[in-house]
Amino acid sequence: MTNLRPLKITELRDIFRTLDRGNKGALDCSDLQRAHSLLRPKEALGEEDAGYVLRHLVHVGASSFNSLGNSPAAPLGSKNTQSWSSLPVHDSDPGGHSSDAQPKLDITTFVDAVNHVLSTNSLEQLLRSTFNAISVPNANDQAGSGPGNQTARSTSSLSNRVVTVSQLLELARSFGLKLSKDSEIRIQARVPNGTVDFAEFVEMVAGT
Incomplete structure (x- = not known):
């Protein structure tokens, strides 16, 4: 099995900018759906599934950020969350199901989420x-x-x-x-x- 080293912020910033169509500063469902269509053109990724993946990445990135002692642990989407999430501040349950219909992934959370995935899965x-x-x-x-x-x-x-x-x-x-x-x-x-x-x-x- 092969494991990739953690990627540098500069490397992931370039990837993030490539995925971020329109330079919005955060990835949304449409960005994820487009990337999926390029990698797996025969399998469509619905908006609901894309939203689930984004919420999962936000959760993973937030958990990784908190594990480094950068902020107090807080339920995803709660009013105590820190800058690692670009999700609008809304009341939500601890599972991260925000009332906002479009979850978004900012660069900081993206970096933490990607490196967490790389550290826990082989290439x-x-x-x-x-x-x-x-x-x-x-x-x-x-x-x-x-x-x-x-x-x-x-x-x-x-x-x-x-x-x-x-x-x-x-x-x-x-x-x-x-x-x-x-x-x-x-x-x-x-x-x-x-x-x-x-x-x-x-x-x-x-x-x-």
């Missing part, structure tokens, strides 16, 4: 579903020529799938990342055969 766990969504069957994999092998292939989740360099570059552009020609050349140089399997994909992310 393999975090990247598995994304790789499965953007990858394609490996055209060079000849293991599935026989009926028995085809059955084995059908039960294997990721071993016979790859992501192409062009897919990786297109995904980066979809998120608004401006890659220089030199950056594209370096990426292509790291993948001389033009494709990466799941293990190589995890290694690339870990080394980026």
Whole structure:
């Protein structure tokens, strides 16, 4: 299993700005839905589910912030919460179900939430579903020529799938990342055969 180091605030600020469409200063459901559609285009993320994920991230980020002794512990959304949450101050239950219909995630909470998730999950766990969504069957994999092998292939989740360099570059552009020609050349140089399997994909992310 591979674990990623905690990301620096400057690194996460760039990611946050990429996700924050319209420079609102906080992520809302529409930002999360857009990111999900780019990573998993065949599976729509409804507003209710997006709201649940945002509330969870706010809760995780707030809990992480408080665990460092930065503020007194307080129920999510209560009137004692500190600046780590951009949720409007409304009465809510301790579970964080604010009366505001649109939960929002500010940069401070985003940083704490992301680093908490990275510290408690391996990259393999975090990247598995994304790789499965953007990858394609490996055209060079000849293991599935026989009926028995085809059955084995059908039960294997990721071993016979790859992501192409062009897919990786297109995904980066979809998120608004401006890659220089030199950056594209370096990426292509790291993948001389033009494709990466799941293990190589995890290694690339870990080394980026």
